[in-house]
Amino acid sequence: MTVIKSILLFGVAAVLEIGGAWLIWQGIREHRGWLWIGGGAVALGLYGIVATLQPDANFGRILAAYGGVFIAGSLIWAVFLDGFRPDRWDITGAIIALAGVGLIMYGPRGS
Structure with missing residues (x-):
């Protein structure tokens, strides 16, 4: 249950961080305004809170593992919201990153 x-x-x-960054990007780069930027800032703040809810108490481990989630999540986000088409190298890299997440977070630990 802890792994789930x-x-x-x-x-x-991932939704909060990638979405927050995307909202800020839209607000600045696409000139959508301060509401988009503010929404992005709120989402990024909530990301920081959600990260603290992880069962593992090691900040470095959580953040390192999240890097792999961010890689895969960013590609998925781009497919659905920006029409991006990942190539086989993007997909292969994301799979490798997620395998790293699995090892970092859920690999057996010695006593």
Whole structure:
């Protein structure tokens, strides 16, 4: 159950961080205005809170593992919101990154 909770938290964190950054990007680069930028800032703040809910207490481990989630999540976000088409290298890299997440977060630990 702890692994499922952790995976769900990574998913929520990814939506908040990637979505927050995307909203700020839209606000500045696409001239959508301060409401978009403010919404992005709120989402990024909520990402920071969600990250603290991970069952593992090691900040470095959580942030390192989240990097792999961010890689895959960013590509998925771009497909659905920006019409991006990842190539085989993008997909292969994301799979490798997610394998790294699995090792970092859920690999067996010695006592």
